[in-house]
Amino acid sequence: MSDLLKIADKTYQSRLLVGTGKYKDFAETRAAIDASGAEIITVAIRRTNIGQTAGEPSLLDYLPPEEFTYLPNTAGCYSADDAVRTLRLARELLDGHKLVKLEVLGDPNTLYPNMIETITAAKTLVKDGFDVMVYCSDDPIIARQLEEIGCCAVMPLASLIGSGMGILNPWNLQIIIENAKIPVLVDAGVGTASDAAIAMELGCQGVLMNTAIAAAKNPVMMASAMKKAVEAGRDAYLAGRMPKKLYSASPSSPTTGLIT
């Protein structure tokens, strides 16, 4: 049985999406991404370093856009205008590529999203033909509005970006997942493999992470752990867990035939 992740009419085997920041070097970035099995990878758009030695390797040399689905982000943008401008540049940079990750931040200490600016940017981008995966707060009403605008996926935070605090409000995530007709992915806050598994067990369609892998002592091993966790969590979700039963334990071994 094939269980594929579908985003904006394209299907993917892997439900783990990874960032490409914070690694020691490009070789480590590549090794970790290979171990994660991710097909969609996020990149940031930044001013080119002019005067950089010609021939110096770039991220794209290690992660060719032909091999991965690039997800350019708007990290660092604090207004709808900056986010839209950044993604238009990304589209030009990546030859008309439409799939993007929108995030508009509201505060440099928490990196919490500014949902008012995010909604403004989402409307413009959808009208402009982008497939918008949107980083958002875990507010079910906001998630619904983003879906109504025409975003192709909503990506509520599990906890603050880079915090590694795990899933702080599984109940809100559950409400968002139950109501959404577009994929819901957890983006931000995953710290370790069990967090990713819990996100998938809740019914998320995927998980996006960067720091949890890049800031691990052994990023390549953590990338592999995350791959397994996402797969395990997805399988557990599809398998359907047993109900939780407080105070009514049921032994797994026969209750008859005991020696007396």
Add this chain to the structure above:
Amino acid sequence: MQLTINGKPRSFDAEQLSVAHLVELLELTGKRLAIELNAEIVPRSQFEHTLLKNNDKLEIVGAVGGG
């Protein structure tokens, strides 16, 4: 010609300068990049035909690692 490129002033010893020529002078030929000229994107296909004026502002961007 005086230009502002990625927020920094730069002067070029040329009467006429196209975006394509500028990319060459900055040793960025062959790199994957996108360019904004006075806040408007210049498609790669237009680099040859787009001529720069004194005091133009350019943003030249590329993809870097990010989450």
